[in-house]
Amino acid sequence: MPELPEVETVRLELEPILVNQKILSASLVDAIPAKKYQDLELAIGQTIKSVNRRGKFLILELSNNLELIIHLGMTGVIAFKEFEKHVRVKLELENNSLYFQDVRRFGRFLVVKAKDYKSMPTLHKMGPEPFSKQFTNKQFFTALQKSNTALKTYLLSQKPVAGLGNIYVDEALWQVKINPQTKAKDISLAKVKRLRKAIIEILQASIEAQGTTLNDYRTVSGEVGEYANQLNVYGHTGEPCPRCKTEIERIILGGRSTHFCPKCQNIN
DNA sequence: CGCATTTCCTGGTAGC
DNA sequence: TGCTACCAGGAAATGC
Numbered sequence: 001m002p003e004l005p006e007v008e009t010v011r012l013e014l015e016p017i018l019v020n021q022k023i024l025s026a027s028l029v030d031a032i033p034a035k036k037y038q039d040l041e042l043a044i045g046q047t048i049k050s051v052n053r054r055g056k057f058l059i060l061e062l063s064n065n066l067e068l069i070i071h072l073g074m075t076g077v078i079a080f081k082e083f084e085k086h087v088r089v090k091l092e093l094e095n096n097s098l099y100f101q102d103v104r105r106f107g108r109f110l111v112v113k114a115k116d117y118k119s120m121p122t123l124h125k126m127g128p129e130p131f132s133k134q135f136t137n138k139q140f141f142t143a144l145q146k147s148n149t150a151l152k153t154y155l156l157s158q159k160p161v162a163g164l165g166n167i168y169v170d171e172a173l174w175q176v177k178i179n180p181q182t183k184a185k186d187i188s189l190a191k192v193k194r195l196r197k198a199i200i201e202i203l204q205a206s207i208e209a210q211g212t213t214l215n216d217y218r219t220v221s222g223e224v225g226e227y228a229n230q231l232n233v234y235g236h237t238g239e240p241c242p243r244c245k246t247e248i249e250r251i252i253l254g255g256r257s258t259h260f261c262p263k264c265q266n267i268n
Numbered sequence: 269c270g271c272a273t274t275t276c277c278t279g280g281t282a283g284c
Numbered sequence: 285t286g287c288t289a290c291c292a293g294g295a296a297a298t299g300c
Contacts, residue, residue, distance in 0.1 A: 001292080001293060001294075002294090003294090033276080033277095056294075056295095071294080071295085072294095073277095073293090073294065073295085074277085074278095074292075074293060074294070075277090075278085075279090086278095102277095103277085103278060103279070104276090104277045104278050104279080104292090104293095105276075105277050105278080106276075106277065106293080106294065106295080107294095108295090120295090120296090121295080121296070122294080122295055122296080123295095147270090147271090148270080148271075149270085149271065149272090153271090153272090156293095156294085158294095158295090165293080165294070166292095166293065166294085214292090215279090215280090215292085216279095254272080254273090255272090255273070255274080255293085256292095256293065256294095257291095257292080257293085
């Protein structure tokens with residue numbers, strides 16, 4: 001499930017291939033629901049000026065003050081070769097063709113006016129990038145103070161910081177020994193500082209491993225991400241905690257699988 | 269408005 | 285072999 005490290009891995013591969021290439025055509029194949037594939041015809045004839053990322057969204061800057069927004073959802077994969085099944089978009093470029101595959105249709109591929117994200121509430125209200133100077137201890141603490149929700153659930157909202165999904169939230173909270181059910185506003189400043197640091201370090205380490213492949217995620221060149229080998233709690237239900245050997249528990253929080261060590265991450 | 273819950277979607281798999 | 289039931293989760297939609 002692509003989160004920030006997986007999307008950044010894809011971005012790093014796309015950037016040198018796409019920048020300064022013109023989009024010659026855009027075709028949709030079984031691209032349903034239509035709402036997730038809007039206005040691609042506006043990209044035809046435009047040149048890709050830059051390949052950026054905001055949280056889990058890829059944002060391709062086009063020459064006519066438009067942006068091509070791509071979200072991989074759960075099963076989105078981008079490549080420069082044909083897929084056998086589940087292709088939704090083909091972009092013909094000058095030097096090659098980009099294909100977007102999405103088995104479960106959670107992904108999006110659409111053109112919007114630059115910086116106009118009103119129709120995309122998550123992107124519109126997204127917190128700072130974790131590697132930016134805007135992501136500070138003060139900002140993070142202030143953001144968390146605003147929410148009465150379980151910390152894990154609030155982190156998944158993308159509001160306090162961008163890019164975290166189910167895997168990296170569980171990993172970061174285990175790293176700093178915070179119970180995922182703790183209310184966001186109850187986290188002390190000292191713990192917020194450690195959590196901020198852990199988030200940055202874990203995301204960085206995963207980018208270096210080209211992300212986490214559990215099932216569908218692939219890099220643009222078709223490789224798997226190797227960070228799955230470094231996960232401590234996600235998907236490790238019933239296995240011993242790498243720190244204290246207590247069995248890792250799995251609960252449902254905000255409708256999502258949540259993995260944690262009941263001893264290390266005891267409610268305080 | 270905040271927060272909780274439900275919905276979308278399909279392949280893989282467990283159980284029979 | 286084939287059927288049903290269930291699970292995975294990011295973001296949007298809906299409900300309260």
